[in-house]
Amino acid sequence: MKKFLTFFILLVSFIGNSQILDPVKWTTKVVQLSNDEFELVMNAKIDNEWHMYSQFTPDGGALPAVFEYRNAKGNYTLVGKTKESTYKKIFNDIFEVDEYYFANTAQFKQKIKVTNTKLKEVKVYLEYQACKEQCIQQDKTFIFKLPEIKEVTKVEEKTTESPVIKEEKKTEEVAAVIEELVEKDTSETKVDKNREDVKQVDKATSEVSTKNENPDDEINNWTLFLLTLIAGIFVTFTPCVFPMIPMTVSFFLKQSANGDKKKGRLNALMYGVFIVLIYVLISLPFHIFQSLSPDIFYEISTNPYLNIFFFIVFVVFAISFLGAFEITMPSALANKVDNASNKGGFAGIFFMALTLIIVSFSCTGPALGAVIGGVLSTDGGATLLTIAMLGFGLGLAFPFMIFALFPSMMGNLPKSGGWLNTVKVVFGFIELALAFKFLSMADLVMDWHILEREVFIVIWIAIFIGLALYLFGKITLPHDSPLSHISVGRLLLGLVSLSFSIYLIPGLWGAPLNIISGFPPPMTYSESPNGVGFKSTLTNSTTTNESLPEHAHYGPHKIIAFHDYDEGLAYAKKVNKPVLIDFTGKTCVNCRRMEELVWAKPEILSILNEEVVLISLYVDDRTELPEDKKYSSDNGKEINTYGKKWSDLGITKYKANIQPYYILMKHDEGNLNKPVGYTPDVSEYKAWLEEGIANFKK
Known part of the structure; x- marks a missing residue:
């Protein structure tokens, strides 16, 4: 019931009206640390219920934040890595990895040492992903204005550099090397340890309150x-x-x-x-x-x-x-x-x-x-x-x-x-x-690894079996009165406890145990991370077949799909079928849920295979565009990857930047019906598909 209510609210807020979303608002400032050293501070204010992801979120899940310092060459050097405020960690059961994210606020800091005293500004380019029930790809370019930097001669530097300062610099260099080596280790433990070293921020210079309240909605x-x-x-x-x-x-x-x-x-x-x-x-x-x-x-x-x-x-x-x-x-x-x-x-x-x-x-x-x-x-x-x-x-x-x-x-x-x-x-x-x-x-x-998932579940099974035995009168405790019989209520409660214990048992072999989701350790923290007998339900998208149309690929459940808008549209005209545009993402959780829980249904799968041409546009695809295909969007953003190209298409043509987002389209590129977003109700999604196909045939 709770999931249903959550889905309902999200459907109303996201599907009811397509719109351009900008859930992360940014403010910046420059803190001068010395004559030629500065700290660049980037504060993010994140809309309620939205998340953006850390630079350090592990591979296989959401896309991490990526910083590029555009005009560094010949102007300044980076002192250490970009530091960030405290992130949160949650296990993603779709991608089966932990993800590190920020809610409400985030802060990033980078120290620089200026080598060009005539430098007036620093340009920082940021790419990041923000998600709610849908995910959007975002990028920002920050311009930091620097105050005037006084010339300092090498002689002066030498005379003022004491042995203590030299020793501090040597320590900083060693620390930087150690930090770089630690970051190369991708194991979760060391990544977490490294993050603990860099997560502390200078709260005295922060302009944004870093509240850590969970983005609990009104339902929660x-x-x-x-x-x-x-x-x-x-x-x-x-x-x-x-x-x-x-x-x-x-x-x-x-x-x-x-x-x-x-x-x-x-x-x-x-x-x-x-x-x-x-x-x-x-x-x-x-x-x-x-x-x-x-x-x-x-x-x-x-x-x-x-x-x-x-x-x-x-x-x-x-x-x-x-x-x-x-x-x-x-x-x-x-x-x-x-x-x-x-x-x-x-x-x-x-x-x-x-x-x-x-x-x-x-x-x-x-x-x-x-x-x-x-x-x-x-x-x-x-x-x-x-x-x-x-x-x-x-x-x-x-x-x-x-x-x-x-x-x-x-x-x-x-x-x-x-x-x-x-x-x-x-x-x-x-x-x-x-x-x-x-x-x-x-x-x-x-x-x-003392209390792994299996051990935790065994302990809970033992506790609730013990409770059942107590309620059935098989166990007595110090202050219990003599029991000649058990009441009906006590019997029913005992049966509930026993049933719950039995429900937990399959969890020892990898069952998800949705009723107690969040209480046991995640599947990755167990003796069998993927569960005994685990097998992916999704078809390998790299499968090849000679019968595939030119430029097509196999998508989920072997649905023939195109990853290029123009190529897919050309094929749709050739076979005289309507186009289903699927704005999706490699790291989009609800895109995977739609594919696994909705597209997998026989009544939906038959429509996707036989009555439409599917064009799946991955807005987080970082494959570089050919040089002659790169361009700048209407708002000045640099479009240099296929993901940015498809994201810009969604914004400019459909006024939406959410994923998943579905459009049924005619050959003249007009809509056949109203686009929809995340639609977990199979009958509703089927009705939407049938409506658009019927309009195409008229």
């Missing part, structure tokens, strides 16, 4: 809110909280019974509001931390030692929930807050809410830790944490407010008993499973 925020709301409600059904509901409600009912019903109801509402407020206040320090250090959430999510700390905390909480010991707040603090709750007015109600939070900490603490730790272990940002705390606090406060406002519902509450401890134990098992996510993240960062 609401999902997080609802999940934490449910967690807060569930926590009320624990031994520390549930017995307090009738006690608290009776206090407010007593006020109503004394003749002031409005005051009683208002106080009940304020009690709930204060519970929510206290939990939201817990998140506020993280906003301060983020303002002081914008990278804090990324650092937390990738710091192996912090993740190990979270792992230990979660294991301790889980053991507590299972009944080994109780985690409680200091009794002196609880007593002091309880005494303060005797004050009248809203201040007394506030301290009543605080008393509830303190005395119920042994049950709410582990769940609260799961909420905070779960968000902090991502790069979701302080705003996402506040949303989570708001949901959790509201969930905890909800029963108290409802029963105070509608006391007749109290009769429907179950009586306290052994089932409360069962709820607590179930939380313990879930907490234990979540703990290994943190250990897994530390293991991935450090490349220990």
Whole structure:
């Protein structure tokens, strides 16, 4: 359902109207470091939900950012490599590689030493890829204006160069050599290590705030809110909280019974509001931390030692929930807050809410830790944490407010008993499973290969089988009441846990396990990176066949395709078929999804093979154009590769620069129907194809 909603929103935003997209906005500045040394700073502001890719993203996935320093020869030399701000890493299950990308903001810096004192400007050319559900190829030319450079004679340089400076220069030269050698090693571990050395940027000179909030759309925020709301409600059904509901409600009912019903109801509402407020206040320090250090959430999510700390905390909480010991707040603090709750007015109600939070900490603490730790272990940002705390606090406060406002519902509450401890134990098992996510993240960062995908899945299978056995009454724990029979609800929950365990088993042999996508380590971090018996579903595009038309190639599923617009159009006229233009990319994830999930369907495949001529134009093809075919676009961009040529065609002719993008075209190059973008619905895509073909035949 979540995927469906995401696809729907993206279809509305991208497919509804073709348009020229420019999701990355740039600002630049020059920082003078000495008379002849400068730092070129390029700041990128990236639209919400879009990403651009790092210079160091591994081969086989998205295209990396590439910098060219155009007028360097005879004018200046580069000091070291181009440095960039902290990137994020995500596994691409289509290309089966990790990809390094930026969201919201990015910063690139390059130090130069000027050798031509008359130099007035530096030209930097950048090519990069930006993606959302579709990908676009972008390029920019930056012009950096330099201040006047004073002449410095060689004699002066020699007299001012102390032995210390000479030693520093020698150290810098050695470091540059080491950096170059490290970059030549393409292994993931060393690339990551090298990136850690260069990712730190000079925040004092940055003009753009480098916020690391995840580009979560409204759907993800609401999902997080609802999940934490449910967690807060569930926590009320624990031994520390549930017995307090009738006690608290009776206090407010007593006020109503004394003749002031409005005051009683208002106080009940304020009690709930204060519970929510206290939990939201817990998140506020993280906003301060983020303002002081914008990278804090990324650092937390990738710091192996912090993740190990979270792992230990979660294991301790889980053991507590299972009944080994109780985690409680200091009794002196609880007593002091309880005494303060005797004050009248809203201040007394506030301290009543605080008393509830303190005395119920042994049950709410582990769940609260799961909420905070779960968000902090991502790069979701302080705003996402506040949303989570708001949901959790509201969930905890909800029963108290409802029963105070509608006391007749109290009769429907179950009586306290052994089932409360069962709820607590179930939380313990879930907490234990979540703990290994943190250990897994530390293991991935450090490349220990202790908790590879198969080991992680085995641990989860064992935990959820253990939970199933507990719910079936085959395992008893310290605080469990004698069990003569199991309830229907307990039986059903046990079956769910057992079914989930069985679902996980194929993951040991490479099954994707979409339900828990993102929790286990990626397929590349396993004993069988491609899964046992893996075989690519895509046809080798280099396959040759004598029956192919001239200039044609085999595309996915052996569909005959042309990679040149003019050659494909000429063939379409020859065989009298409409043209299907496919603006695509070698690194376009959703282009591959369309090919694998839509084009592979028999009803679509037959149309592509028999009723249209497919022209696939790869906008990220970096093959050089012949010299006589190179040109400058209307906006002054240099068109020197086939990819740029096809990208410029999409922009100038179709006013769109997204991939995938599909056009059904007549021989006079007019459209047969309205172009579409990413369309994962097979029936919708088929209807679109049939509409265009029918218009061609009229």
